Amino acid sequence: MNGIPHLTFDLDKPGVSRGHLVVPGGADHEELSLPVFSLNKAEGPRLLVTGGCHGNELEGPLVARRLVEWLPKAQTCGRVIVLPVLNPLAVEAWSRNTPLDGLNLNRVFPGRADGSVTERIADAVSRVLLPMADTVFDLHSFGPGWEFPPASTTHPINDPDLMAATIKMAEAFKLPMTLVWEHPGSAGMFDTLAQNQGKVFVCAEFGGGNVSSEGLAIYEAGVRNALVALGLVEGKADYPTFRQQKTSQTLETRRSSDELKAPARGIFEPCCSVLDQVKQGDLIGILYPMDSLTADAIDICAPGACIVYAIRSGAHVEADEGVALVARPLSR
Numbered sequence: 001m002n003g004i005p006h007l008t009f010d011l012d013k014p015g016v017s018r019g020h021l022v023v024p025g026g027a028d029h030e031e032l033s034l035p036v037f038s039l040n041k042a043e044g045p046r047l048l049v050t051g052g053c054h055g056n057e058l059e060g061p062l063v064a065r066r067l068v069e070w071l072p073k074a075q076t077c078g079r080v081i082v083l084p085v086l087n088p089l090a091v092e093a094w095s096r097n098t099p100l101d102g103l104n105l106n107r108v109f110p111g112r113a114d115g116s117v118t119e120r121i122a123d124a125v126s127r128v129l130l131p132m133a134d135t136v137f138d139l140h141s142f143g144p145g146w147e148f149p150p151a152s153t154t155h156p157i158n159d160p161d162l163m164a165a166t167i168k169m170a171e172a173f174k175l176p177m178t179l180v181w182e183h184p185g186s187a188g189m190f191d192t193l194a195q196n197q198g199k200v201f202v203c204a205e206f207g208g209g210n211v212s213s214e215g216l217a218i219y220e221a222g223v224r225n226a227l228v229a230l231g232l233v234e235g236k237a238d239y240p241t242f243r244q245q246k247t248s249q250t251l252e253t254r255r256s257s258d259e260l261k262a263p264a265r266g267i268f269e270p271c272c273s274v275l276d277q278v279k280q281g282d283l284i285g286i287l288y289p290m291d292s293l294t295a296d297a298i299d300i301c302a303p304g305a306c307i308v309y310a311i312r313s314g315a316h317v318e319a320d321e322g323v324a325l326v327a328r329p330l331s332r
């Protein structure tokens with residue numbers, strides 16, 4: 001280990017600052033300099049926006065860059081810090097995890113100063129940037145191989161007040177879906193670290209792995225809506241148009257029971273679209289085993305009344321791999 005993580009500029013300086021978050025080098029990799037933007041307009045909400053946690057989710061870094069372009073003309077108060085790419089090694093490799101150490105950045109928070117490069121990034125963000133914010137927007141995408149609607153997401157939080165504030169913030173994005181989802185393994189998540197410190201943390205998600213101009217416009221509108229709700233920029237929030245509709249719904253799901261799995265290995269054909277409402281027995285997709293021309297195709301049907309919020313697309317799947325995820329309206 002050499003040096004300590006630091007910023008190359010003073011966050012308390014008024015106005016716009018552009019510089020770097022320096023992640024010290026270690027045995028596996030030299031020092032990293034992650035570009036950071038800050039706009040300090042004194043009193044008001046303190047927001048941190050991050051993208052590029054997972055390297056194959058590229059909407060976040062692009063929307064973060066757009067934010068850096070228009071914030072100087074729009075922000076009226078408070079402080080916004082934008083770090084478009086948390087994990088440049090993963091982004092350059094278009095890989096979910098860091099190729100060098102194989103680690104998922106979103107499972108190693110708060111990180112370790114003397115750890116591998118992914119752990120050192122988490123350590124720098126946890127120690128230098130997170131304390132400067134009360135609200136965090138972490139811009140993800142659902143990743144390749146799935147269809148997933150533009151969404152703001154959070155997880156169940158024990159503190160009821162923080163849960164309510166987080167759902168309210170997530171709904172302020174006005175994206176087609178607000179989702180409260182259970183994660184089986186949440187240890188080391190950026191979300192959990194921030195929430196344990198009492199901060200409001202919202203993840204934006206957008207599926208597919210193929211960056212589209214329409215998708216980016218919806219994603220950016222969602223982030224802008226959230227900034228309006230925080231009072232950081234002036235303007236009117238509006239539901240972005242998604243599939244000819246301007247609506248949003250708030251759903252909840254349990255990852256363990258609400259995942260429909262492939263009954264055999266083969267190619268999955270989706271028979272519905274995301275946000276489709278289905279009832280028990282409705283066809284969600286068909287699994288075609290490809291090992292034999294005589295093996296029957298297998299229908300995959302809805303287990304009950306639910307909403308399909310994510311569906312596998314364009315992938316050969318193994319037996320027991322997830323092919324669709326379903327949810328229900330959030331009970332409050």
Ligand SMILES: [Zn+2]
Nearest residue numbers: 054057140141
């Ligand atoms: Zn992600």
